[in-house]
Amino acid sequence: MPTVQIKDEARIGSEARYKYEPSAYLQKLYHSGTPDLGWMNQHGEWGVHARPGNLGLRLKDIEIGTYGVVPEKGGDHLSMAPRGAALPSDLPSLGFTVNQKAECWADNVMELYEEAVARQWSSARDIPWHELKPLPDDLERAMCQLCTFLTEVEFIAADAPTRWMSRINQDFLEVKLFLATQAMDEARHTEVFRKRALANGGGLGVASPPSEWSLKKIFDSPNFSAQTARLHLLGEGFVLTMFRQGEFLAPTRVDQEIFRRCMQDESRHVGYGTVHLREQLKSRPELAAEIHNELDDAEKILLQLFGVPEQVEPMAILMGGGLDHFDKGMELQGQLWRRIVNEYLQRCDSAGLDRRPRCLLPTDFNKFFEG
Amino acid sequence: MAAFPDPQWFAALGRLMEAEGELFRRLGYAEVRFVIKVIGENDDPVAPLVGLEFDGYRLARAVQLDDTAAFDPDFVICGRRPVWDRMLAEIARGGRPELRHTLSSLALVGDELWLESTDQLREDKFFRFNQTLQEFFNLSARLSR
Ligand SMILES: [Fe+2]
Ligand SMILES: [Fe+2]
Numbered sequence: 001m002p003t004v005q006i007k008d009e010a011r012i013g014s015e016a017r018y019k020y021e022p023s024a025y026l027q028k029l030y031h032s033g034t035p036d037l038g039w040m041n042q043h044g045e046w047g048v049h050a051r052p053g054n055l056g057l058r059l060k061d062i063e064i065g066t067y068g069v070v071p072e073k074g075g076d077h078l079s080m081a082p083r084g085a086a087l088p089s090d091l092p093s094l095g096f097t098v099n100q101k102a103e104c105w106a107d108n109v110m111e112l113y114e115e116a117v118a119r120q121w122s123s124a125r126d127i128p129w130h131e132l133k134p135l136p137d138d139l140e141r142a143m144c145q146l147c148t149f150l151t152e153v154e155f156i157a158a159d160a161p162t163r164w165m166s167r168i169n170q171d172f173l174e175v176k177l178f179l180a181t182q183a184m185d186e187a188r189h190t191e192v193f194r195k196r197a198l199a200n201g202g203g204l205g206v207a208s209p210p211s212e213w214s215l216k217k218i219f220d221s222p223n224f225s226a227q228t229a230r231l232h233l234l235g236e237g238f239v240l241t242m243f244r245q246g247e248f249l250a251p252t253r254v255d256q257e258i259f260r261r262c263m264q265d266e267s268r269h270v271g272y273g274t275v276h277l278r279e280q281l282k283s284r285p286e287l288a289a290e291i292h293n294e295l296d297d298a299e300k301i302l303l304q305l306f307g308v309p310e311q312v313e314p315m316a317i318l319m320g321g322g323l324d325h326f327d328k329g330m331e332l333q334g335q336l337w338r339r340i341v342n343e344y345l346q347r348c349d350s351a352g353l354d355r356r357p358r359c360l361l362p363t364d365f366n367k368f369f370e371g
Numbered sequence: 372m373a374a375f376p377d378p379q380w381f382a383a384l385g386r387l388m389e390a391e392g393e394l395f396r397r398l399g400y401a402e403v404r405f406v407i408k409v410i411g412e413n414d415d416p417v418a419p420l421v422g423l424e425f426d427g428y429r430l431a432r433a434v435q436l437d438d439t440a441a442f443d444p445d446f447v448i449c450g451r452r453p454v455w456d457r458m459l460a461e462i463a464r465g466g467r468p469e470l471r472h473t474l475s476s477l478a479l480v481g482d483e484l485w486l487e488s489t490d491q492l493r494e495d496k497f498f499r500f501n502q503t504l505q506e507f508f509n510l511s512a513r514l515s516r
Contacts, residue, residue: 055400055427115499117400126397180433240498256470260502263475267498272494339481346491 005157046085059110059174074169083260093160093270098224102283106275109178110187110352112268116181121261123192132254138323139251145205146246147197149311153189153244154206157217158186159271160231164224167281178272185265192258199254210308214301221294225280230290230298232273237347238302240266241340242315249318268348277351295348299360337365372515375459376407376421378433378512385430387510392428394506401425401500404432406439406447408453408487417452425503445493450477450484459511467505467511474500474508 006012025036027232050062062068067084075081077097079091098104106112135143165179197204205268223225246259280287306312312333313326320329320338341361348355362368373379388395404424411417422442424432436442450458454477468503470476476483478497488494497504 007432115399115402240495243476244498247473248471249480250470253470256473260473260505262473263498264501267495271492271495273500274495336479339479343491346494350490350492 012228042086042088044086055114058114059177060114064109070101070105070174071171073273074100074101074171078169080170083173094166094170095220096167096169098164100173101172102229102280103223103225103231104168104172104175104276106175106272106279108271109174112272113178114179116178116185116265116268119264120184121188123195123258123282124187126261127192127257128254129195130200132252134201135251136322138317139199139321140202141205142317143200143251143255144197144202145310145314146318148195148205149211150239150242150313151197151204151207152215154186154193155220157231157236157239158183158190160219160221160227161220164227168224168362182269182272185269188263189265192262193255196255196258205314206310208310211305211311214304217297217301225276225287226290228273228276229294230301232269233277233347233351234268234295234298234302234344236266236273237344238340240270241336241343245315245319246337249315251318251321256361261287274347274351277353288353291353292355293356296360303360334365338363373438375511376409376418378421378435380447381407381423381430382423383514384507384510385433387513388507389429391510392468395428395503398503400427401499401503402427404442405497406436406442406444408449410449410451420447423487425500425507427449430507444488444495446486446488446498448474448478449486449487454483458508462509462512467509474505482506489500 007124020032029035045066048065048067050057050064052058053061070083075083075087076098077087077091080090080094081087093278105203107317134140161179162183165183166177168176168179170176183318184216194204218227218230221230240263243263247256247263249257250259277291281291316326317323317330318329319332341359344361345355345359373383379463399481404422407423408416409418420433420436420439422432422436422444423430424438434442439447458472458477459470465474473479474484476490477496478486486494486497
């Protein structure tokens with residue numbers, strides 16, 4: 001092999017503050033030339049042959065033998081040692097605080113992780129930006145304000161779960177992997193809405209203090225499961241409907257493509273939240289009371305979020321097709337509200353939580369203003 | 372040439388899907404099983420139900436069904452005959468449905484086309500794989516009519 005030429009080689013280390021002492025092992029190796037090889041006798045289950053399925057080697061294909069056993073309680077070592085490896089005694093603790101499987105697990109995380117990786121997209125490549133055409137001023141302003149709001153939402157959707165990601169025991173690596181894809185998804189949503197606001201003659205609108213105070217409550221959740229109920233189940237379920245609505249109300253094909261792709265990502269996040277809740281309730285039915293309390297709060301947040309003009313009006317203008325059709329937009333919005341509430345309650349049903357009697361959300365928004 | 376919603380019509384789309392290869396690979400795999408229901412004026416099905424299954428980047432099954440439950444679909448896409456016809460005509464003209472006439476848009480409003488499912492979690496696969504489903508239907512622009 002040719003020797004690599006390194007610039008100023010003689011100067012390297014001439015002012016180093018520490019002197020390196022090779023380990024006893026390295027000294028022995030360099031003197032005797034005989035490798036130690038002790039590590040070859042320390043390993044997890046050996047002789048494993050994971051086989052790829054029709055779509056390649058997926059996580060589910062390597063959940064075999066002891067490697068497929070996800071413990072109810074994560075390892076006490078709290079270190080970065082991978083599940084199934086041989087564990088020496090002096091591993092450093094990372095101080096994980098989510099150490100019970102029931103606190104974070106969902107049986108569909110592996111499926112959702114692989115699906116997320118396979119269905120990533122690029123806003124630069126996959127959105128037909130060149131097809132953007134100037135819009136009437138009211139529609140462009142409404143779309144830009146919606147994009148501004150959605151950017152605020154996406155920031156929280158990325159920051160909130162990743163805040164907990166580093167606290168989850170490494171033995172639940174599949175959950176951490178899924179949350180990493182969620183962070184990537186939310187990053188893409190953040191940039192695509194920012195790009196859209198800056199791409200068609202408009203710009204960003206106004207940030208909304210009431211919305212941000214509401215969203216902050218998701219960020220401040222006291223524990224991961226509480227956050228999952230607030231964010232993944234209700235919050236993102238609602239955003240999923242907003243994205244579907246975005247696909248519907250899109251004034252251009254560019255907007256339609258953006259919303260449709262975001263919608264696909266969002267439904268994975270909701271899928272995780274629903275199954276996580278389902279499994280939690282199965283293992284600890286007494287948790288239902290706590291989750292109801294979280295959802296009381298989350299539903300209040302949602303109602304507060306939609307009590308300010310910068311949130312209500314852009315959607316109505318886009319739904320109606322312009323400021324002149326504001327009333328029609330509000331009416332359509334009211335019809336969609338029923339769908340949002342219905343699907344949310346059906347997700348609660350699917351999770352095994354009877355939310356109907358306790359639900360704060362009205363099925364008919366007009367009811368608030370009667371009498 | 373078989374016509375929509377004959378299973379053979381879907382099988383022809385399936386062959387186009389495999390020929391397309393790269394487009395569907397870029398969208399990512401889809402694992403989903405659903406039923407297409409074409410409904411007439413009086414809310415009755417006017418054509419046999421068709422069960423479709425994607426197992427990655429290909430249509431693995433397109434079969435006529437007597438019993439929806441036995442097929443165990445994630446969801447059923449129900450649409451009135453004129454709505455399906457309008458969608459396919461728009462696709463034939465422009466390669467895709469017009470704005471507000473996509474599968475997702477129509478299902479959102481829910482009066483012309485809607486989803487049926489026993490479990491919201493499974494119904495949500497309609498959204499998880501929506502781009503694949505739409506592109507699959509868009510391939511019908513290439514079928515000779
Ligand atoms: Fe998002
Ligand atoms: Fe999300």
